Each structure stands twice: as structure tokens, then as C-alpha cells.
Amino acid sequence: MAKPQSSKSSAKNKTAIQPTREADFPEWYQQVVRAADLAENSETRGCMVIKPWGYGIWELIQQQLDAQFKATGHQNAYFPLLIPLSYLEKEAGHAEGFATECAVVTHHRLETAKQEDGSVKMIPTGELTEPYVIRPTSETIIGAAFSRWVESYRDLPLLINQWANVMRWEMRPRMFLRTAEFLWQEGHTAHETKEEAIEETRTIHRLYETFLRDHLAIPVIAGEKTEAERFPGADMTLTVEAMVQDLKAIQAGTSHYLGQNFSKAQDISFTARDGSQQHAYTTSWGVSTRLIGTLIMAHSDDDGLVLPPRVATQQIVIVPVTPKEDSRQAIIDACEALAEVLRREKSYGGQPLRVHVDKRDIGGGVKKWEWVKKGTPIRIEIGPRDLEGGKVCLQRRDQAANEKAFVPKEDFIRNVTDILQEIHSNLLAKATELRDSNISECNDLETFEKHWSQEMPGWLSTPWCGSREQEEELSKKHKITIRCLPIDQQDGPEAPCVLTGEATSQRAIWGRSY
């Protein structure tokens, strides 16, 4: 088998991605996205084009999450893209949070004017009496529908989800993590009682936590936001916080208990069992294409993207190695046959395996490194000698790029699901190790304050019972935030608050974030 070209450069310690994570993390991220052909910037300000390899990841996330939403009783629906300004005005308390930077539609016609030089100029005309905003989120417009749909307690609970594009005019866009337009799902539910709505909020929170762990191999800290960090208008915001390799936090998904705040503003009311008129209790929750940014930053390395197998656009790439013309067709046939067997007979996570045969007529080294940089979990090469010996050359993205094993084809087929699961587990273990070794307990203010002068500070876990103002002051001073009050750490022994010294059993996780 020809030694792959770039494997040589790897021996010289040159990485496939330049710069490395250590040298320049933000630039490394951009280069990983580019090298994996996931997405690119467009001429629409702050908006990206999601290319097939990146969109494939999103399709898988969608399918898998959607099945879980449906299994928990939710139904999909679709609501208008444009929100009348009057809806936002009614909801001004809520809108203040983010809806101020958003795309405003003011005209509904273009007039074409021919210029002297023969070119065409288009001028907006047909001014609208009431402008519209492109949805930054759909609480207001879905709330208006709920208000029409709910009459009696019999109409509750209403469990609706929408897959949609939304838009916020971001000033510092970054592909997948923060773009003006992004794709997401937004769940919106209405309930008869407070308890039921809170239970829904928690159910989805747990669903997100396990989805990130079991599908994206990302171990999160699941917790509650403090009042300062809550979704505007929410009584409780639950969050899943992921640590990525520069030790920053990414808020990967949120689930909000909205109490009766929205239902009162939007008049989502119903005749209760006792005949009285009541306002419903509502929730909303969402994850977005940001999940893709999160998994890139969580798992990728200096050779490029590393994809968790469950959401890998292709899980296995088979590369025919055909040095001689006379064995070429036989090898290609063997590759296709193997792909067919894997697709037909094997599955992982309830879905048939996704297998691609790369028959392009280009150099083997170039090909190999393309698939490394694209993060494909398993690469298989079949050459003349492998074909003869009934073997395949197995390479795994969770191992060094030059590592390879020659295994009997039948063994590979038998074990392929286990190998994918092992890759998943290895990614999860590595990410868990990163997270756990970079959250330190901190009980005194001096250590706390010093900690944030480091170049790449990890997260701190502190006893905390300070006020909102005190939290905001500390946050501003150190460019940090309380990521959350971790749910599984609120019942521990009391300790003195890191700031006030008061005894508290509440613990807060602090960190820098995207």
C-alpha cells in the first residue's frame, strides 16, 4: 500500500490544520470548518451557507431529536416567519431581551429602474402600514395561535414543536456558533397547572442532556440559570452547558418555564375544571445549529473535524487502493459489495449504517487526508493484497491518523457496530476528562479573582448566595458569567458563599463563554 503523502508531513509534526488549537483556537476553528467543507460565509451579512457535509449533520440531529420529541407526545407545526410589530409591542418586556437587533421588513415591492449605463437598479416600494420583523423566536406568534386554540382544560396540554429558521442581527457572527440566521427547533407548550409545566420543562432539559451525551458524545453540566442569565420573561431557565477545548462554555440548549407571564400577555386562557377562567402555564425550549459548532469545538483535533458516529454524515468511507489497472475493477467491486452489506445488514443507533465508497481518481494520500479532515469515524482501505487475503485496512478517527489495523473482512462486519460505539465512548470519555479536570472547587474570593487572569481559565464551582447585582459586578469585572447552578449539586452540605461568606448549599459554576 502506498504510504499516504500527508502521513509524511504528519511525521514531521505538521498538522493537517494550521494553526493548531494551541496556537490560535478561534482561527483553528475556522480552518476546521473550512477543511471539513461544513459551511462558508455568504454575502448576506452574518449568514452562512451550510454545505452538504455540514447539513448532513443537522439532518441527523433533526431526525434523532424529532423522534424523541414525538415519543414524548409533541407534534410539529409551522408558524409564520414574519411577526407583526404590534405583537412585539404587546410583549415589550420579553422583546427587550434580544428582539431589538432584528431584520425589519418595511416594503413589499421592488421597482426596477434602468440606469443610463444599461444596468438595473431596484428600489423598494409599497411601504407597509405595519412593518414586520423576521422571527428571532416565536413566542409571540405561537402564543397568539395558542390563544385561539385553547378554550377548555380539555385542550391542554398543548405540546407543539417547530423546526424553523430564525434571525437575530448578530454583530460578531461566527459560523455555527453565532450567525444572523440559524436553524433550530423551538418547542412551545401550554399546561393546565404549574406543576405540569415545570415537569415538562425538566423533561425536555433531561432529554437535551442525554441527547448531547448519547448522540453528540458531549457531557454537559445541567443546571438552572440565575435570574440575571434567564430568558427574558421566564420564571426558570434550565440549561445544558458544554465545555469545549479552549475551556470556554457553550450554552447548548435551554428549556424555559414561563409561568403565566406569556399567557397573560397573550391571553392564553381556558375554562378550568371548576368552571373558572384561568391562564395557562407555558414553556418554551430549543436547540439550534449551534450544536454543530459545539461538537466541532468539543471533539476536533489538529488534524480536523472529529464526528461522533451517531451524527456523522457518513460513518464509514471505503477507499479502493488500485495501484495496478488489471485489479482495479475487482477492488472497486469488493468495496461496493462491502458497502452494500454494511448498509443492508448493519445499523447503529436504530439507523442503517451510512457508508460511502470514494472512487474518485485522485491520489490516495489526498483522499485519506480529506476524510480525516472531514471527521469520518471509520476509514477502510482495500488494496490488492487485502482483497487476496480477505482483509480490510481499518483506520479510526479516534486514533492517530497513521495507525492502521489489517483485520479479516468478516470480523470487521461483525464488529462494526461495536467499533462505532467504542469511538463514541472514547470521544465521550475524552470530553468528560477535559470537563472534569477543568472545573475546580473554589471557596475563597482571592483564589477566585486570581483565577480569571489566566490565559485559558477553566470553570470554577463556588458556594454562592450573592445578589443579582453582586453577580453582575463580578461577571463584568472578570468577563465571566454564572453558567448555571448545577442541578445535582444543590443538595450538598452548606459552605460559606465565596463572596458574602454566608452559609449556603447553593453552588454556582462560573466560566467564560461563547
Add this chain to the structure above:
Amino acid sequence: MAKPQSSKSSAKNKTAIQPTREADFPEWYQQVVRAADLAENSETRGCMVIKPWGYGIWELIQQQLDAQFKATGHQNAYFPLLIPLSYLEKEAGHAEGFATECAVVTHHRLETAKQEDGSVKMIPTGELTEPYVIRPTSETIIGAAFSRWVESYRDLPLLINQWANVMRWEMRPRMFLRTAEFLWQEGHTAHETKEEAIEETRTIHRLYETFLRDHLAIPVIAGEKTEAERFPGADMTLTVEAMVQDLKAIQAGTSHYLGQNFSKAQDISFTARDGSQQHAYTTSWGVSTRLIGTLIMAHSDDDGLVLPPRVATQQIVIVPVTPKEDSRQAIIDACEALAEVLRREKSYGGQPLRVHVDKRDIGGGVKKWEWVKKGTPIRIEIGPRDLEGGKVCLQRRDQAANEKAFVPKEDFIRNVTDILQEIHSNLLAKATELRDSNISECNDLETFEKHWSQEMPGWLSTPWCGSREQEEELSKKHKITIRCLPIDQQDGPEAPCVLTGEATSQRAIWGRSY
């Protein structure tokens, strides 16, 4: 079994939908949409809310079409919602066709002003130096991406599809058929040769034709548009035209061969095999939520929606009939058990059966008629006597609402897939009969001109070789259009053109349309 309440009214010849198709077709359509809970109008001008029962149909159309696109080598991607005005200006010839009535984004911020009465007013600020248009279609923005992606013939063909929302400022919206915002898929491909691009255009055209027939039970006339009716900028537009029950035509899907028109405007060029620089040949094609409007108008009756089984949100609804409290739980258990068996063991069109058990505590008649109006292909009732006898009461949406058959449960399970296929075939046969008995051959101008004065004229098929101007004149005069030049009728014997009398083998189909 209690006699369903509304069944009585049916006996009195009162239909579940008022008015009937005959009395007022447009109003009947609105009432079918409402009674089936498919969608409703929103406060955003011309935009609808697609409710779960309607969105479920779209999800199935999406899944099934998407599988076919992927099987024919296409990949999904996602492109920005907003198109810079300069793109449209460059493409002015193309944009003229429809982009003049579209939503224009001119500002990116809202300023909140508190009014004297305490209310809040929001004012658009942050005027953009270059306005954006919400995509009415994405040729320009996808073309810009293709121009970046294509360098060599090795990068071709480029076979991309996008599932997205688009917006056209429609003046006379009608739910599903013509709304300002709608959901669709738009395929965009680029090819090395003219022949390959034309073959792609035809492949998708055939795919649409068979999809409508085999999934929606709609027999279309597949043909080519005349120059007057072509997509602006296309060299050839292929269309699938459905006839609905008021004998109007609905253009249900189109596939365009764009030649080098777009690739020249957008500089999609590549280094050819001989080293020269060439412009690619491109295509675009799409179907939308209009398909839902089409299937409603094609199949539904005076009792409401009739859903083709392949795209029925629920294919089977099981209703427990529980007159006595003591047998209640046993009957519900039997219903659930039957649903489980059907879901787990049976499939139709490659997807597991979609079965719903309606356990709501409301009257049996109300329940029954709800599912009739929602178009569910199969309704099953299980009451105490059925349970005892091991039978189910089977009712089918393609039969009269009061028709029922008591069949052994095991027989039903064994035959369920056949029954669904039979329902599909019955719908298709009925729609085919409607179409074929309402297209008449017409060879003389007098008959032609008279035909259109009828209240509900069918389509006419004529020998035709008139000019574009002659076509437009006739069209305007009778409020008709040439729906298409049917592909399978262009090789027949020559006959005198209905207008000019010149001998021609070209045949045109004329009709009124939505």
C-alpha cells in the same frame, strides 16, 4: 353499538361540510381545511399557520421525496434566507418574472419608545446600506455559491437540494395553494453538458409525475410549458398539471432547464476537459406545500378531507366503544394492543403504519365524524361485542361514511396493507376517471371558443402551432392558459392547428387554473 349522532344527519342528506362542492367550491375548500384542522389564517398578511394534522402531511411528503432525491444522487444544503438586492439587479431579466412582489428588509434594529399611555411603540432604525429581499426562490444566491464551488469539470455535476421557506407577496392568498410564505424544496444542479442537464430536468420531471401518482394518488398531465408560460430565464420548463374537482388545473411541480442563462449571469464556469473555460448548464426544480392544496381539491368530498394513505398523518384511527364502565379498560387495552401490533409488525410504502387510538371521553358520533372530516383512510371501532367475537368494525374513507364491515381481527391485521393500497388505488382511479372524462379533443375554433363560456369547463386538447402572441390573445380572451404540451402526445399524426389551420403534430392542453 350506539348509532353515531351525525350519521343520522347524513341519512337526511346533510353533508358534514357545508357548502357542498357543487354549491360553492372555493368556500367548500376553506371549510374542508378548517374541518380537518389542517391550517388557519394568521395575522401576518397572506401567511397561514400549518397545524399538526396539516404539517404531518408535509413531513411525510418531505421524507418520501427526500429519499427519492437522495437515491438519485442529490444532497441537501442550506442557503441564506436574505438575498442582497445587488444579486437581483444582476439577474434582472430573471427577477422580473416574480421578484417584484416580495418582502424587503431595510432595517436591522427596533427602538422602543414608551408612549404617554404607558404602552410601547417600536420604531425601525439601523437602516441598511443595501436592502435585502426574503428569497422568493434561490437561483441567485445558490448560483453565487455554485460560482465559488465549481472550478473544474471534476466538480460537476453539482446536485443540490434545499428544503426551505420562501416568500412572495401574494395579493389573493388561498391556504396551501397560494400563500405569501410557503414551504418547498428547490433543487439546483450544474452540469458539464447540455445533454446531461436536460436529462436531469427530465429525470426530476418523471420523479414528480410518479410521486404524485404513487404517493398522492394524483394522475397528472406531464408536459412542457410554452414559451409564454415558462419560468423566466428557462430554456425549457417541464410541468406536472393536476386536474381538481372543479376541473381547474393546478401546476403541482416544475422542472426547469436553464441552459447557460443563469451560469453566464452568475459566472458558474469551469475548466473543461480540453482545458478551455466553459459555462455550466444548470437546472432548477421544485414542489411546495401547494401539493397539499392539490390533494385536498383532488380527493376530498362533501364529508371533508380524504387523505391518500401514503401521506396520511395517521393512517388508522382506533376508537374504543365503551358503553359500560365495567368493560371499558378491557376494550381500551384491546385497542392499544391492536395499535401496537400494527405499528410494530406492519408497514406500507416502506414506513411503519401510523396508528392512533382515540381514547378521549367524548361522544362516539362526534369522534367518528371528526376522523371522517380529517380524512383518515381507515377507522376501526372496537366495542364489547367485537371484543368478545374477536372482531373489529372496519370503516373506510373511500366508502360511504355509514358503511361498515365486521371482520375478524386477525384477518384485518393480515390484510391491512392491502386495504391501504386498495384505498390508494380507488382514489387514483376516481381521479383518473375525473381527468380523462374532462379532457376533450377539440379541432375547430368555434367549439373551442364556445367551450369556455360554460360555468365549469373541462380542459381542451387541441392541435396547436400558433405564435406566442396568438396564444396570449386566446388566453386573455377566455381566461385560460396552455397548461402544457403533453409529452406523450407530441408524436401523433399531424392535424390542422385549431387557430391557424396549419398542419402540426404538436398538441396543447388548455384550461383554467389556480
